[in-house]
Amino acid sequence: MKMFVNPSEVFLHRDFVDFRKAINGLAALVEDELNRDAYTGALFVFCNKAKDKLKILYWDKTGFALWQKRLEKQKFKWPSKINETEFVLSAEQLDWLLSGYDVLGHQELHYQSMI
Structure with missing residues (x-):
């Protein structure tokens, strides 16, 4: 991932998140549910229930940034069988x-052109 920051840590939130939540809602979730300081510069990764969208929240020393990625046809390989939050x-x-791989199993997504 090309970014403007070099994150100290990356935390994936296991449970699915209501994607109507924006920066304030996700920052509150980081501090209330994960008991983490949202202002550390770490990345916090969230997924929607359909597993086709991700949001990444981080503090860049001047404010929060929120990135979103949507997969066109496939679903993210979300590690939902982990006991931790x-x-x-x-x-x-x-x-x-x-990139669409399983972070635990490395299964690549396959697309083909319609042209």
Whole structure:
């Protein structure tokens, strides 16, 4: 993932999130449910129930930034069978997740052109 910041840590929130939540709602979730400081510069990754959208929240020392990614046809390989409410990802695992791979099993998504 090409970013303007170099995150210290990446946390994946295991449970699905209502994607009507924006920056304030997600920052509150980070602090209330994950018991984490949202102002550390760490990335916090969230997924919707349909598993076709991700949101990434982080503090960049001047304010919060919120990124969103939508998969066109497939679903994100979300590690939902973890007992913890959060999962720590490496930078490489985050790249895998954003590229459509299973962060635990590395299964690639396949697309073909309609042209």
